[in-house]
Amino acid sequence: xxxxxxxxxxxxxxxxxxxxxxxxxxxxxxxxxxxxxxxxxxxxxxxxxxxxxxxxxxxxxxxxxxxxxxxxxxxxxxxxxxxxxxxxxxxxxxxxxxxxxxxxxxxxxxxxxxxxxxxxxxxxxxxxxxxxxxxxxxxxxxxxxxxxxxxxxxxxxxxxxxxxxxxxxxxxxxxxxxxxxxxxxxxxxxxxxxxxxxxxxxxxxxxxxxxxxxxxxxxxxxxxxxxxxxxxxxxxxxxxxxxxxxxxxxxxxxxxxxxxxxxxxxxxxxxxxxxxxxxxxxxxxxxxxxxxxxxxxxxxxxxxxxxxxxxxxxxxxxxxxxxxxxxxxxxxxxxxxxxxxxxxxxx
Amino acid sequence: xxxxxxxxxxxxxxxxxxxxxxxxxxxxxxxxxxxxxxxxxxxxxxxxxxxxxxxxxxxxxxxxxxxxxxxxxxxxxxxxxxxxxxxxxxxxxxxxxxxxxxxxxxxxxxxxxxxxxxxxxxxxxxxxxxxxxxxxxxxxxxxxxxxxxxxxxxxxxxxxxxxxxxxxxxxxxxxxxxxxxxxxxxxxxxxxxxxxxxxxxxxxxxxxxxxxxxxxxxxxxxxxxxxxxxxxxxxxxxxxxxxxxxxxxxxxxxxxxxxxxxxxxxxxxxxxxxxxxxxxxxxxxxxxxxxxxxxxxxxxxxxxxxxxxxxxxxxxxxxxxxxxxxxxxxxxxxxxxxxxxxxxxxx
DNA sequence: GTGAAAGCGCTAACAC
DNA sequence: GTGTTAGCGCTTTCAC
Numbered sequence: 001x002x003x004x005x006x007x008x009x010x011x012x013x014x015x016x017x018x019x020x021x022x023x024x025x026x027x028x029x030x031x032x033x034x035x036x037x038x039x040x041x042x043x044x045x046x047x048x049x050x051x052x053x054x055x056x057x058x059x060x061x062x063x064x065x066x067x068x069x070x071x072x073x074x075x076x077x078x079x080x081x082x083x084x085x086x087x088x089x090x091x092x093x094x095x096x097x098x099x100x101x102x103x104x105x106x107x108x109x110x111x112x113x114x115x116x117x118x119x120x121x122x123x124x125x126x127x128x129x130x131x132x133x134x135x136x137x138x139x140x141x142x143x144x145x146x147x148x149x150x151x152x153x154x155x156x157x158x159x160x161x162x163x164x165x166x167x168x169x170x171x172x173x174x175x176x177x178x179x180x181x182x183x184x185x186x187x188x189x190x191x192x193x194x195x196x197x198x199x200x201x202x203x204x205x206x207x208x209x210x211x212x213x214x215x216x217x218x219x220x221x222x223x224x225x226x227x228x229x230x231x232x233x234x235x236x237x238x239x240x241x242x243x244x245x246x247x248x249x250x251x252x253x254x255x256x257x258x259x260x261x262x263x264x265x266x267x268x269x270x271x272x273x274x275x276x277x278x279x280x281x282x283x284x285x286x287x288x289x290x291x292x293x294x295x296x297x298x299x300x301x302x303x304x305x306x307x308x309x310x311x312x313x314x315x316x317x318x319x320x321x322x323x324x325x326x327x328x329x330x331x332x333x334x335x336x337x338x339x340x341x342x343x344x345x346x347x
Numbered sequence: 348x349x350x351x352x353x354x355x356x357x358x359x360x361x362x363x364x365x366x367x368x369x370x371x372x373x374x375x376x377x378x379x380x381x382x383x384x385x386x387x388x389x390x391x392x393x394x395x396x397x398x399x400x401x402x403x404x405x406x407x408x409x410x411x412x413x414x415x416x417x418x419x420x421x422x423x424x425x426x427x428x429x430x431x432x433x434x435x436x437x438x439x440x441x442x443x444x445x446x447x448x449x450x451x452x453x454x455x456x457x458x459x460x461x462x463x464x465x466x467x468x469x470x471x472x473x474x475x476x477x478x479x480x481x482x483x484x485x486x487x488x489x490x491x492x493x494x495x496x497x498x499x500x501x502x503x504x505x506x507x508x509x510x511x512x513x514x515x516x517x518x519x520x521x522x523x524x525x526x527x528x529x530x531x532x533x534x535x536x537x538x539x540x541x542x543x544x545x546x547x548x549x550x551x552x553x554x555x556x557x558x559x560x561x562x563x564x565x566x567x568x569x570x571x572x573x574x575x576x577x578x579x580x581x582x583x584x585x586x587x588x589x590x591x592x593x594x595x596x597x598x599x600x601x602x603x604x605x606x607x608x609x610x611x612x613x614x615x616x617x618x619x620x621x622x623x624x625x626x627x628x629x630x631x632x633x634x635x636x637x638x639x640x641x642x643x644x645x646x647x648x649x650x651x652x653x654x655x656x657x658x659x660x661x662x663x664x665x666x667x668x669x670x671x672x673x674x675x676x677x678x679x680x681x682x683x684x685x686x687x688x689x690x691x692x693x694x
Numbered sequence: 695g696t697g698a699a700a701g702c703g704c705t706a707a708c709a710c
Numbered sequence: 711g712t713g714t715t716a717g718c719g720c721t722t723t724c725a726c
Contacts, residue, residue, distance in 0.1 A: 006471060008719055019697045019700045024721065030695055053470035055411065056719035058402035065472075066451075086433060093454060102473060104413075104451050107440060124398035125354065125412075126449060185545055234640070293581070293637050296615055355703055367711045371705060379711055403703035406718045 007048040016044035027052055064127045065101045067092060067313050070119070071134035073107035083182055083289055084305065088157070091165055091309030099317045101129065110137055114248035116146045123150045132309060136160055138168070139202050153319055155312035159303065167315070167325035169308045169332060173203050174210040174335040176301050177255075181214020181281055183336060184253045188345035189281060193226040193251035195240045195261050207257045207285060226251055227316025229262045237264020243273065245280075252280060252345045259284035262298055266341065277343030287337055296340030304332045354395040364392035364397060368430045374399055411474045412448045414439060416661050417466070418481035419477045420454035421567060422468045430636055431571035431652065434482055435504070438656030448476065457484055461495045470497045473493070477663025478604055479656060482506055484514070486549050488629065500680045502659035506550035506650065514672035516655045516679060520550050521557040523681040524602075525646050528561020530598045530683060535596055535692035536628060540573040540598035542587045542608050573598055584611020592627075599692045606638055613688065624690030634684055643687035651667055 009027075013020040024039060025033050026041040033041075042245055044050075058064040065166040069092050089105065096103045106122060108115050122301050123131075131154040137143050138156035144166070147154050156168035194211045197204040208227075215222050225247055230236030237256055241264060244251055262284025269276050276282055276296055284291065287302035311332065319325055356374075360367040365384060370528035380388075385624055391397075405411040415438050418432055436452065443450045453469060453568050454484040455462050456638050470478075480499040484490050485503035491513070531539050541558045544551040555574075562569050572594055577583030584603055588611060591598055603609040609631025616623050623629055623643055631638065633651035658679065 006719095010719080020720080021697055021722090022695090025696085028721090034695060049467075051468050053719055054472040055404070055405035055474065056702090057403045057721075058706085059400070060719075060721035062702075062721095065403065089452065093452070100454065102451050102469070104449050105440070106434065106449065119398075121398050122449070125401040127400075127402065130695080233619075263640060270642070290637065290640050293610060295617070296639065308587050355705090357703080367704080368706095369711085372712085373703085381711060384711080400703055403718090404705075406720085407703075409705095409718075439722060614705040 001085050006053070007050045009050070009052065012041065012044045013318055015048060016041045019069040025197055027222070031238060037297060062127065064129055066104050066126055066128045067096055067101050067316055068104045068126065068128040068131045069134065070106045070108055070131060072137055072155075072227050073109040074244050077262065084286075085134075087267070087305035088132075088309040091306035091311075092132060092313045094306070095313030095317060099314075101313075101317055103313075104128070109126070110136070110140055110143060115143060119143070119146050119319060120150060123147070123152050125337060128152060130313070130319070132155060132157060132312045134309075136202070144183050152225045153325060154316055155325070156170060157312060159206070165327045167328055167330075169312050169330045171303050171308065171334045172331055173206040173334070174213065174338065177207045177210025177285070178214035178217060179210075180255060180285075180336060181339070182218050184255060184283065185214065185218035185220055185282060185326075186340065187253075187281065187343065189251075189253040190220060190345065191223070191249065192220065192253045192255060193228070193250040195237060195244075195254065195265070196227065196229045197232045197261065198230075198256035207320055211255060216330070223249075225249065225317045230264075234264040237261030238268050239264075241265040241268040245269075245274070253283070253342070254280065255283045257285055259286045259288045259298060259300055262300065262341075263290055263294065266294060266298065269274050276341055279346050281342040281345070283342055286305055291337070291339065298338045299342040300337050301334050301339050303334045307332050351690065353400070354397045355398070356399065356510055358395055359388065359391045360691065361398045362395060363388045365403065387583070390452060396616045401680065403616055405474060411472065411476055413451050413473055413475045414443055414448050414449045414663055415469065415475040415478045415483065416474065416656070417453045417455055417478060417484060419484055431633075432481075434652035435479075435656040436654035438658075439479060439660045441653070442657045442660030442664060446467060446661075448660075450660075451475070455484070457487055457490060458566040462490060464655045466490070466493050467497060470499050477501060477593065477660070477666070479504060479659045479663070480638045483549070483654075499662055502662055502672070502674060504655050506553070506661060512674050514675060514677075516659050516677045518650050518655065518681045519678055520553040520650075522679070524554045524557025524563060524632070525561035526557075527602060527632075528558050528650055529565050530630060531630065531689065532561070532565035532567055532683070534599040534600075534628065534690065536598075537567060537692065538570070538573060538598040539567065539600045539602060540575070540583060540591050542591075542601065542603040542612070544572065544604035545577075551604055558602060570596075572596065574672060577611075578604070579605050579607060581607045581611040581614070583617050584608030586611075588612040592616075592621070598664040600628045600630070600689070601627065604632055606633045606645060607646065608635055608648055609688075613641060613643075613645065623688055625691050628689040628692070630689055638684070638686065645684045646689040647684050648681050649684050650681045654679050 009023050010018045012023045023041055026038050092103050125134040133156050135158050138158045158170045159173045196208050228240035231238045254265050263283050274280050284298050284300040287300045291300050356367045356370050359370045373385050439450050480503045482505050484507045484513045505517045506520050543555050573586035577587045600613050612629050616627055621627050631645050631647040638645040638647050
């Protein structure tokens with residue numbers, strides 16, 4: 001591959017009749033450039049269609065215009081339906097685009113022994129301006145520490161609020177689940193069941209807490225037989241639903257810790273000929289695309305994934321070269337998506 | 348951001364007692380290095396945990412270790428359900444990972460005036476080792492020409508086979524649709540309807556041709572009243588299904604040009620109380636995740652998106668620095684996914 | 695405000 | 711086989 005003929009900073013300097021350093025100043029919007037000089041240079045840049053070579057820039061400045069988004073690898077294959085990754089990318093890309101940064105995606109398998117080596121290597125080679133760490137990676141100390149040790153600015157994206165020394169962005173998992181529960185209660189439901197998810201994900205515990213918060217805020221008793229444990233899959237949602245609906249004191253509403261399980265509940269209801277939401281209300285969490293594709297459409301909680309990622313990228317980009325990120329957690333609230341699967345409790 | 352202390356090629360050279368050029372040779376697996384020297388260097392590299400700085404490498408060699416995947420921007424937002432992008436990324440990442448390349452994703456809006464400028468700028472700044480152009484961008488001459496003009500190696504991914512001067516990877520859209528039609532015919536269906544999609548996508552025409560091929564290969568007549576035109580949406584699928592099923596000579600099988608429309612058909616069938624597949628068989632195309640999430644699961648055609656992208660990335664990576672890509676189209680066949688929505692024709 | 699010189703860490707071209 | 715010497719195109723430092 002031959003090096004395509006490219007215009008360099010020198011060409012611009014020559015045309016504008018200034019030194020390359022001045023061009024560099026203009027390109028980087030540094031202070032101390034007379035306005036008239038600035039204009040001359042800008043004209044030359046436009047005329048030659050000059051684009052600074054990133055590699056040269058990185059090499060000289062020890063800092064690149066790349067933001068890296070890392071996330072758990074298998075998720076992309078196992079639950080392509082969820083759109084989780086897609087939404088994170090959407091937000092990251094939005095921020096990158098407007099700041100003329102590029103996004104590099106790097107799924108990694110945290111179960112593998114050498115994630116650490118892989119990440120250090122990535123960082124050494126690319127020298128990203130910053131890294132966005134998506135959940136569940138963001139909750140793994142070894143991963144976070146590894147990145148921290150390289151000195152690369154990073155932002156953790158996590159579903160629950162977490163108290164740490166780093167800057168992170170979270171959503172109000174617990175509160176919004178309480179809100180969903182209160183919403184169901186407000187529809188007249190007295191027996192609201194909850195299907196817990198797999199313990200591995202931190203959000204799960206928070207969601208269950210939110211459910212309990214919501215019950216007590218609605219002055220509803222917590223009943224053990226109305227709580228089941230699934231494993232986040234549709235199948236487990238079906239299983240739990242079947243057991244809940246067989247119980248003599250069966251619920252009039254089922255709130256599942258994720259949408260896949262909610263979809264499982266819906267499937268069982270359909271098969272048993274139970275009218276949704278007439279006889280049974282169903283709510284989920286995550287707002288996967290399926291929610292809008294099934295009939296009835298599923299009421300759920302939409303986490304602000306794109307917004308979180310966008311904010312993360314924006315922060316990283318703006319903080320580059322300047323001060324460190326202040327510790328703390330920024331919360332971006334999730335929203336209830338009321339759809340067809342929830343309605344007034346049956347008489 | 349301070350430059351983290353990094354080990355450079357010089358450190359390695361010093362430790363191994365050789366010149367930096369020799370280290371460079373070892374790192375790049377160039378020939379003409381004595382095995383003993385090689386080992387010495389490898390040991391030093393390992394010991395110092397040396398990682399070559401990509402920026403320096405790029406700058407000196409005019410070529411980077413980045414592969415760029417470009418695709419139509421809105422697709423990521425409008426149809427997150429399809430998993431189209433996700434699958435392309437999955438394949439690209441697989442190839443990149445094994446070759447120690449990184450993947451940069453760059454959705455672009457082809458409707459905007461300055462896609463061209465955007466792409467040239469991207470290329471000038473990043474100097475990708477290669478670019479993978481996903482459909483529908485891959486079918487837009489202005490985009491392809493722009494990239495070609497920069498001299499960047501690229502591979503077009505397209506759904507239909509296309510005769511062009513460049514190297515591209517396609518799938519057998521037409522043939523596989525014929526196969527699906529023959530499959531339906533083999534189940535005893537005599538009246539197989541087809542719902543066409545939106546004309547904008549090239550694949551659409553090919554799929555319709557495949558349907559007609561399949562009919563004639565099965566010695567079935569082509570009937571105009573069994574063909575409807577949708578716009579790729581669920582809604583249009585419902586609309587078309589309703590009209591098809593109201594017709595006095597209604598079909599016993601409906602084959603839709605994409606899964607969204609097939610899902611629409613399924614919805615109408617459910618509402619009308621038509622048993623699927625007992626009274627009506629339904630088939631789609633694309634294998635979006637919804638196909639496995641609805642009941643009954645939908646028979647469809649799965650395009651080998653990940654495989655196509657993986658192959659594209661592999662080709663780009665291997666061809667870097669060497670010969671040009673030979674013109675031609677490589678076909679990776681799609682596969683029929685027979686699921687629950689298709690069955691023997693009713694008596 | 696502006697410029698000259700010295701690298702950033704690597705590879706290319708050529709010597710030996 | 712191996713080393714030497716120039717750069718790649720930019721930023722940094724410091725002088726003016």
